[in-house]
Amino acid sequence: MLNKIIILLEASRIFSLPMTITAWLVIFTYSAVSAGNIKYGFLALIGLCLAHLATNTLDDYFDYKSLTKQKDFDEKEYLQNAQKTKCRHIISGAIREGDVLVLGFFYLFIAGIIGLFFLLKCGIGVLYFALIGGVIAVSYSFLSKIRLSELAVAIAYGPALFGGVYYVMTKTFSWEIMLLSVPSMIVTVILLYIHTVMDFDFDLNEGHNTVANTFNSQLDSLIILKWLLILAYTAPILLCVFDILDWQVFLVWLTIPLGVDLYKSMVEYSIDSDSIPEHKWFHFPMENMMGAPAFMTRMFQSRNLMIYYSLILSLAIVLGLN
Secondary structure (H helix, E strand, O other), rough: OOHHHHHHHHOOOOOHHHHHHHHHHHHHHHHOOOOHHHHHHHHHHHHHHHHHHHHHHHHHHHHHHHHOOOOOOOOOHOOOOOOOOOHHHHHHHOOOHHHHHHHHHHHHHHHHHHHHHHHHHHHHHHHHHHHHHHHHHHHHHHHHOOOOOHHHHHHHHHHHHHHHHHHHHOOOOOOOHHHHHHHHHHHHHHHHHHHHHHHHHHHHHHOEEEEEHOOOOOOHHHHHHHHHHHEEEEEEEEHHOOOOOOHHHHHHHHHHHHHHHHHHHHHHHHHHOOOOOOOHHOOOOOOOOOHHHHHHHHHHHHHHHHHHHHHHHHHHHHHHHH
């Protein structure tokens, strides 16, 4: 039973949950300092994590269905690919495709119950945010094939997440929250973009159209990563200009070396996809590499950048608003 649960969690890509948790922490901190309902904030986190896991599992299910429709699909060849995090449990037979579909909708069902509770307690505004999240969760696999995955993630982890958590905690809506979401939203999109850059050839072979593979090569596509990193560290200026936060927000600039390190690491990967960066103390934490250290190291680098950035931004909110 324990092994089955572990497989289900791995199939749900539970290792990616820190991106949801840390994004939530930023708006939770802001809402809590503004006298928001802390219990509702934690309940919202559970709903968000369930929606995230549902998106992951449904994405794998629909991607698997697309793969099996290809005449030249070879399971053994696919499992040897460096991309070790998608569909592998279904293809290897560790979990049935039907179980993945059921698991995805189970996550959505529980998240829906939480959403219904908030609808009754906080008002109709909850419905709008829940609908945005639900539509993205169900349609993400399709959106990721037509160069809209970055936009979907930006909406989900920006206005939808920040606006929704703030609303259930304070029962109010604020345009300031939309601006507050921008820096966190950008570092989340960076995490996704890193993934699509490394899947450059894989996505081309599978017929997935992404922002990254609109360029001639992986190396050329890094111009987008460069601008995303620049935006991540200039966006906090807006929070000061519009008097949402004070100077403490610039503490996030302490993570600039991590951003530079990530960019250099991606340049190395674009030149040699088997290259493994030297592990440094600020790369912590790095867990199971799933047999693909070159791929997973970059994923963990980008995830950890988001974690550190969000933690420092949350600290800046506490220091600035108190």
